[in-house]
Amino acid sequence: MNANEPANSHQDLLEEGAAPRPTYAPAAMALGVMMLLWGIVTMWVMSAAGAGVMAWSLWTWINEISEA
Numbered sequence: 001m002n003a004n005e006p007a008n009s010h011q012d013l014l015e016e017g018a019a020p021r022p023t024y025a026p027a028a029m030a031l032g033v034m035m036l037l038w039g040i041v042t043m044w045v046m047s048a049a050g051a052g053v054m055a056w057s058l059w060t061w062i063n064e065i066s067e068a
Contacts, residue, residue, distance in 0.1 A: 023064050028057035 035050025 021064070023061065025057045025061035025064060028053060029061065032057055 032050045032052075032054030035053060036047050037050070039045065039047025039050055
């Protein structure tokens, strides 16, 4: 190991499985929040769809965290 190299390099973390898996749940949550807020201004159907997207993404996100 080189003196300038950190103790746990990125490759070491990936090999150990310490790095989290990529997920779309945070982006879906943000989309759901925006749809909910946009629906408040425009129409209630958009708010309902935004609430559904938020619920789905929260459920997905919690399941991915609990599996880790």
